[in-house]
Amino acid sequence: MINKNIPLVSVIIPIYNVEKYLRECLDSVVNQTLREIEIILINDGSTDNCGKICDEYAAKDKRIIVIHKENAGLGAAYNSGLDIAKGEYCTMVESDDYVKIDMCEKLYRLACNQDCQVVKSDFIGFEDKEKERIFKNLPICYDQALYNKKTNLCLNPSIIINSWNMNQSSLYKMDFIKKYNIRANETKGASYQDIGLWFQILSLASSIYFCQDGFYFYRQDNENASVKSKDKIYCVCDEFEFLDKFFDKNLELKSRLQDVFYCFKFKIYSWNLKRIDDKYKLEFLYKFSQEFLPIYDKINKKYFTYNELSDLWSIIQDPKKAYSNNFFHRIRKGIIKIKYKLYKKVDNLI
Incomplete structure (x- = not known):
């Protein structure tokens, strides 16, 4: 009742x-x-x-x-x-x-x-x-x-x-x-x-x-607007620091979900890179590299596409070169292409 x-x-x-x-x-x-x-x-x-x-x-x-x-x-x-x-x-x-x-x-x-x-x-x-x-x-x-x-x-x-x-x-x-x-x-x-x-x-x-x-x-009126405030470009990093503390209190979960967590983090960082103002992209790429370098050998490659692994390796090896190659534009196009294949009526979902 x-x-x-x-x-x-x-x-x-x-x-x-x-x-x-x-x-x-x-x-x-x-x-x-x-x-x-x-x-x-x-x-x-x-x-x-x-x-x-x-x-x-x-x-x-x-x-x-x-x-x-x-x-x-x-x-x-x-x-x-x-x-x-x-x-x-x-x-x-x-x-x-x-x-x-x-x-x-x-x-x-x-x-x-x-x-x-x-x-x-x-x-x-x-x-x-x-x-x-x-x-x-x-x-x-x-x-x-x-x-x-x-x-x-x-x-x-x-x-x-x-x-x-x-x-x-x-x-x-x-x-x-x-x-x-x-x-x-x-x-x-x-x-x-x-x-x-x-x-x-x-x-x-x-x-x-x-x-x-x-x-x-x-x-979604402002969905494609860049993040122009420098104070905002590392907000996603704050969320993953918060989740690291969550995992420290839940070690069994950390062990079980670590593989997909790293892939999720890569996708969110890539999404953030697409959204932030161009003048902050290189700075964020260095942060991207700094956080993924220590964990690269722990990554389970099966959750990543070939292009994602290639982009990640490029960032880790040389953020400045990755920036000059404008790889983040390929990330954006790749994301749109994947979503279009899955849902032909949806574009630019993330």
């Missing part, structure tokens, strides 16, 4: 200076067909009207909890929400995105029917053009064989490199989150703090289910 005092799903929404998009996001959540939800709004020190909008919605809907706090970054906002979440499951929605009104109901039903700790579904990317909104399907998995079955990393370690490292469009069982004290990395001003959270969840979950339906509308 359902305890009506316990929400079925806690929806955690970190918010920072997105007043232009916030109402669309909140409307999509408060109108969920699953009514037994709580909505946790983390106003992370916004300097625009986000705080007022949050309070306005909370005054109209008793399911909404608002936390106003000093800006501390995405990771701290996630953790603030997880700390107070009372739901059987939790989900996360970015405040410039929005969701289908039946997302919580359908994912909750799926999680219960499959008895899963983690349920993840596809995305719908969108961009606002001058006269219309453009949509495209974004698969959560790069391997079709992962869909519509219960799995975990013991059964299939390659999930790490064959699924998109996003926490949105997912349900996570809260007793699982609390059992392992799963937390996001907290670094003020940093980006990509969902990488560490996502990796912990997939590593520790005993039951994961990937659903091919898309419920989450993911804003």
Whole structure:
């Protein structure tokens, strides 16, 4: 029997200076067909009207909890929400995105029917053009064989490199989150703090289910913008330092997942290299080389393509030469080509 005092799903929404998009996001959540939800709004020190909008919605809907706090970054906002979440499951929605009104109901039903700790579904990317909104399907998995079955990393370690490292469009069982004290990395001003959270969840979950339906509308208006701030270029490195500490506390996991972890790290570093401003690429390549040189002999080559191994060796041997050869443009083209082959309707997925 359902305890009506316990929400079925806690929806955690970190918010920072997105007043232009916030109402669309909140409307999509408060109108969920699953009514037994709580909505946790983390106003992370916004300097625009986000705080007022949050309070306005909370005054109209008793399911909404608002936390106003000093800006501390995405990771701290996630953790603030997880700390107070009372739901059987939790989900996360970015405040410039929005969701289908039946997302919580359908994912909750799926999680219960499959008895899963983690349920993840596809995305719908969108961009606002001058006269219309453009949509495209974004698969959560790069391997079709992962869909519509219960799995975990013991059964299939390659999930790490064959699924998109996003926490949105997912349900996570809260007793699982609390059992392992799963937390996001907290670094003020940093980006990509969902990488560490996502990796912990997939590593520790005993039951994961990937659903091919898309419920989450993911804003991509700035998807191709370079990272122009020098402070941001090493944020992915911070996430992997965070995961190194996680592995130090979980040595059995480290032993079992090390091979795919190195491949995952290479793919994320390559993705970061593509996104950062050109004037920082050489600097990041030296960091890339410095981190992979000590572990190169430990890498399991079967998880890498020939071109990936060639690029990695090029970076390790001579970052400056790798830069002059513009190899990162080949990385970008290679990624697009692979995704196009798997999903002809999707381009430039990462």
